Amino acid sequence: MEITNKQENWTEIITPKKGLFDINFKEIWHYRDLIMLFVRRDFVSTYKQTILGPIWFFVQPLLTSLIFIIIFTRIAHLSTEGLPPLLFYLAGITLWNYFSDCFTKTSNVFVANANIFGKVYFPRLSNPLAIIISNLIKFAIQLLLLIIILLYYIFDGKIVFALNPILFLIPFLIFLMAILGLGLGIIFSSLTTKYRDLTFLLQFGIQLLMYATPVIYPLSSATGKLKTVLSLNPLTPIIELFRKIILGQEIVDFSGLAYCSIFTVITLFIGIIVFNQVEKSFMDTV
Amino acid sequence: MAEIAIKVENLYKQYKLGMVNTGTISHDLNRWWHKVRGKEDPYQKVTVTNDRTQKSTHDYVWALNDINFDVNVGEVLGIIGKNGAGKSTLLKILSKVTGPTKGNIKINGRIASLLEVGTGFHPELSGLENIYLNGAILGMTKKEISRKLDEIVSFSGVDKYIDTPVKRYSSGMYVRLAFAVAAHLEPEILIIDEVLAVGDAEFQKKCLGKMKDVAQQGRTVLFVSHNMVAVQQLCTKGLFLKNGGLAYFGDIDKTLPHYFDYDNASAKSDIANLEEKARSNGIAKIIKKAWIENLNNQRVSRVLMGEGFKICFEFEADFVMENALFGFALENLHGMRVTTINNMITSNTSVKEIKNGVAICEFTSPNLLAGEYFVTLGIVSDPNQWIDYVEHAFTIKVEPADIYKTGKLLESGHGVVFMKANVYIK
Numbered sequence: 001m002e003i004t005n006k007q008e009n010w011t012e013i014i015t016p017k018k019g020l021f022d023i024n025f026k027e028i029w030h031y032r033d034l035i036m037l038f039v040r041r042d043f044v045s046t047y048k049q050t051i052l053g054p055i056w057f058f059v060q061p062l063l064t065s066l067i068f069i070i071i072f073t074r075i076a077h078l079s080t081e082g083l084p085p086l087l088f089y090l091a092g093i094t095l096w097n098y099f100s101d102c103f104t105k106t107s108n109v110f111v112a113n114a115n116i117f118g119k120v121y122f123p124r125l126s127n128p129l130a131i132i133i134s135n136l137i138k139f140a141i142q143l144l145l146l147i148i149i150l151l152y153y154i155f156d157g158k159i160v161f162a163l164n165p166i167l168f169l170i171p172f173l174i175f176l177m178a179i180l181g182l183g184l185g186i187i188f189s190s191l192t193t194k195y196r197d198l199t200f201l202l203q204f205g206i207q208l209l210m211y212a213t214p215v216i217y218p219l220s221s222a223t224g225k226l227k228t229v230l231s232l233n234p235l236t237p238i239i240e241l242f243r244k245i246i247l248g249q250e251i252v253d254f255s256g257l258a259y260c261s262i263f264t265v266i267t268l269f270i271g272i273i274v275f276n277q278v279e280k281s282f283m284d285t286v
Numbered sequence: 287m288a289e290i291a292i293k294v295e296n297l298y299k300q301y302k303l304g305m306v307n308t309g310t311i312s313h314d315l316n317r318w319w320h321k322v323r324g325k326e327d328p329y330q331k332v333t334v335t336n337d338r339t340q341k342s343t344h345d346y347v348w349a350l351n352d353i354n355f356d357v358n359v360g361e362v363l364g365i366i367g368k369n370g371a372g373k374s375t376l377l378k379i380l381s382k383v384t385g386p387t388k389g390n391i392k393i394n395g396r397i398a399s400l401l402e403v404g405t406g407f408h409p410e411l412s413g414l415e416n417i418y419l420n421g422a423i424l425g426m427t428k429k430e431i432s433r434k435l436d437e438i439v440s441f442s443g444v445d446k447y448i449d450t451p452v453k454r455y456s457s458g459m460y461v462r463l464a465f466a467v468a469a470h471l472e473p474e475i476l477i478i479d480e481v482l483a484v485g486d487a488e489f490q491k492k493c494l495g496k497m498k499d500v501a502q503q504g505r506t507v508l509f510v511s512h513n514m515v516a517v518q519q520l521c522t523k524g525l526f527l528k529n530g531g532l533a534y535f536g537d538i539d540k541t542l543p544h545y546f547d548y549d550n551a552s553a554k555s556d557i558a559n560l561e562e563k564a565r566s567n568g569i570a571k572i573i574k575k576a577w578i579e580n581l582n583n584q585r586v587s588r589v590l591m592g593e594g595f596k597i598c599f600e601f602e603a604d605f606v607m608e609n610a611l612f613g614f615a616l617e618n619l620h621g622m623r624v625t626t627i628n629n630m631i632t633s634n635t636s637v638k639e640i641k642n643g644v645a646i647c648e649f650t651s652p653n654l655l656a657g658e659y660f661v662t663l664g665i666v667s668d669p670n671q672w673i674d675y676v677e678h679a680f681t682i683k684v685e686p687a688d689i690y691k692t693g694k695l696l697e698s699g700h701g702v703v704f705m706k707a708n709v710y711i712k
Binding site for chain 2 (some may be wrong): 010034036119120210280
């Protein structure tokens with residue numbers, strides 16, 4: 001009897017199926033060093049053998065903003081709500097890039113890492129988490145650029161900036177953006193293991209999504225039905241709020257933020273469920 | 287009763303054959319529709335064994351079929367079987383790379399697997415950075431790696447290049463570094479797949495030694511290899527898989543013969559019919575049958591150690607062979623050639639002209655240790671042409687005998703041959 005009792009004391013039981021929310025957080029915590037090493041690997045390997053190194057992080061949003069200024073402000077005369085176009089575009093692009101990087105890179109996680117995943121086990125979720133974190137570093141650097149340019153405009157007197165408790169909302173917006181990117185990313189990554197078609201959809205889908213999000217125009221420039229449709233995009237309130245807070249504009253609407261938060265939580269839950277189911281068997285289909 | 291480290295119960299694994307994406311949606315929908323109605327999965331019904339020699343008409347195949355076994359703590363289990371028998375699938379499920387279709391595995395202790403060394407190495411990162419990365423992927427914490435860093439670096443022998451990106455490493459250095467990291471894992475259960483296939487002889491010896499150490503520290507090891515010498519040396523228990531099913535599970539010394547029997551199943555009868563056997567060389571299948579006789583010309587299926595025997599084969603050609611040589615060779619089960627002999631060597635003559643007959647090789651006092659031996663047969667004729675060559679035509683079983691009349695028997699671990707000898711002090 002004693003022996004049987006003792007033998008029931010297993011460290012782990014491998015079974016065909018897992019429960020819907022059966023995530024082993026303890027295990028992910030145990031692998032936290034791995035997550036940080038993945039972050040380091042992504043960060044270091046990206047700019048090995050480049051001369052400018054992390055300076056490239058500055059170049060990309062700056063150049064994009066300049067192009068946007070030329071096309072959308074000089075040629076198309078789109079409104080920037082009276083704000084300096086450079087700041088307007090840079091704020092939008094910086095946050096949008098973070099989302100799009102999180103989304104596209106996570107959505108590729110199973111296919112890109114198939115050779116590692118096929119050889120060793122570690123919590124698969126550590127890979128998407130590492131992507132979110134390493135892009136956060138990149139985002140932080142780009143945010144620094146935004147702040148520098150913002151300071152320039154403040155000292156120049158073109159923008160009136162007031163320290164406002166609402167600034168504390170910014171980390172939450174970034175967090176929402178990260179989670180939304182993660183959630184959508186892992187849903188797509190789980191589905192692409194079987195149906196590669198989604199990769200193609202995603203490639204241009206993400207570009208189209210940018211135009212459906214107020215990155216290069218303010219939401220206020222849309223009216224009627226178009227505005228309703230744009231408001232359904234959960235990214236709209238995040239980008240709008242972020243820009244308004246940073247550029248010291250008045251904030252009118254918080255309902256959008258509530259909508260976006262609920263949307264994000266649901267997306268993350270669905271993502272985790274799907275990811276969990278696929279995690280075990282994806283090696284046979286990828 | 288010893289403590290169980292791994293308990294595998296009714297394990298099944300199913301794979302889909304052919305293209306994965308064809309019909310995936312329709313199968314998924316069909317599966318879902320059956321599930322909704324509370325019926326069994328329509329694609330899990332048929333039990334198709336994984337015999338690759340026959341083309342399957344089914345879309346799904348069972349790579350593992352009802353596997354049950356227990357491994358006790360401290361045992362070294364060798365998993366053997368031909369390619370495609372399900373060894374790697376079993377290891378993949380054990381190391382959680384992929385999940386089983388049915389059944390379960392219960393594990394007691396931390397598991398680490400070395401399905402391939404160097405997994406997750408990033409070419410742009412330095413050796414040192416890769417040690418950390420690879421160690422973490424294998425389940426070590428940063429602290430553990432730092433503690434063993436010096437040991438890992440000196441074991442790998444690449445101290446000088448530790449700050450160089452691994453893309454500049456030679457493949458040998460790469461493998462050394464990778465194995466060094468893996469060898470310093472300290473899990474309770476270690477899974478190893480064919481790591482010994484890489485590196486030079488010196489490094490292989492080092493690896494084998496390291497694995498012996500691991501086993502002697504009382505940790506549980508699961509080892510997959512085609513190298514039967516390594517399996518026999520390292521393992522205490524054996525698991526023999528055949529077409530996805532469990533063919534034998536027991537002590538390694540008892541498991542290996544089952545594997546070899548199966549490997550050579552066609553050559554087990556007293557007279558081996560060789561007309562259908564595949565040839566690796568030669569121009570005509572003229573060697574028809576082969577058998578063993580004792581020195582009294584009686585056909586036997588096994589011989590006693592030290593006792594003389596004859597290998598005979600019948601040949602029949604529809605052309606005349608000139609200056610024919612009849613060759614015989616013995617190999618042990620590890621593939622090591624024990625001896626080679628032909629009529630030119632024994633009598634310095636060849637047969638001038640011949641079409642058919644029986645070739646006989648008489649070993650008057652063979653020194654073979656007990657065990658099984660492959661017999662390879664061949665005929666060469668002028669101008670130096672292989673007429674027929676049957677590799678591993680059949681096996682001879684040599685039974686143990688009390689050669690030295692002391693009651694002490696020699697075992698296969700004692701070497702390849704025995705020699706009449708005296709040991710004394712002067």
